[in-house]
Amino acid sequence: MKVDVRSLSRFACLTVLGLGLGTGCTSTKVGYADPLKAEPLTTQWEAGDLHQIAETMIDSLLTTPTVVDATTGRTPVLSVGKVKNKTMQHIDTESLTDTIRTRLLRSRRFQFVDRTTDDQVAEEFRVQQESGLVDPQKAVPVGQQYGAEYLLTANLSEIANTDGRxxxxxxxxxxxxxxxxxxxxxxxxxxxxxxxxxxxxxGF
Known part of the structure; x- marks a missing residue:
């Protein structure tokens, strides 16, 4: 059987070209965008919602007269509780808590204690005080941490309705x-x- 080499070459070229065109049609362009200007994509909780919430809460807290008086000439100790998620969605409320705490810390109006790491702190104290691995003269003494003067708590809830489309x-x-x-x-x-x-x- 005689094989036409030129025909095979043309077929191979067309195949490669077709694959290239197919790849071009399905290519995806990825880039960076401003998280503060995120447009809503769904009715689910999104990054843009987080930033809107955090900005509103922080602006209100730092400008309320009671807080202005309490933070004039001093920096009270504040503890931020974990946001209670009362929605039907799986939402990373810890991320929202972290954002609010970070922005408040940057304002230099408050000092913070972090109760979410108490288990790790307790373990570190145990190692320093009981394990014998740490020089007693250089170990951090127990019972001298600051206590929070204020507690910041939050709830996130939702009401969802569907009517046709x-x-x-x-x-x-x-x-x-x-x-x-x-x-x-x-x-x-x-x-x-x-x-x-x-x-x-x-179709529409």
Whole structure:
């Protein structure tokens, strides 16, 4: 059987060209975008929602007269509790907590204690005090840490409704600042977000 080498060469070239065109049609362009200007893609909780919430809470907290008075000439110790997720979604509330704490820390109006790492701290104290591995003269003494004067707590809830092709999701984020000495709530704020999604009819 005689094989036409030129025909095979043309076939190979066309195949490679076809693969190249196919790859070009399905290529994906990836780039960086400003997280503060993220456009909503779904009715689910997204990065842009986090930044809106954090900005509103921090601006309100730092400008309320009670907090301004409490932070004038001193930096009170604050503990930030984990955000309670009352939605039906799996939301990384720790990320929201971290964002709020970081921005407040940058304001230099508060000092912070982090109760989320207490287990690790307790283990470190155990090693220093009981293991015999650390020089007693250089070990950190127990019982001298600062106690929080204020506790910042928060809740995130949602109400979702679906009507035909439209999905309507309402989010509410509430935050409270409690004075641990008096037990009084000295500041409270809430931020509401509503996200609506409408599915297009096929062909339109």
């Amino acid at each position: 439209t999905q309507d999701v309402f989010y509410k984020f509430t935050m409270n600042l409690r004075n641990l000495r008096t037990g009084l709530i000295e500041w409270a704020e809430e931020k509401e977000l509503r996200k609506v999604s409408t599915r297009r009819r096929f």
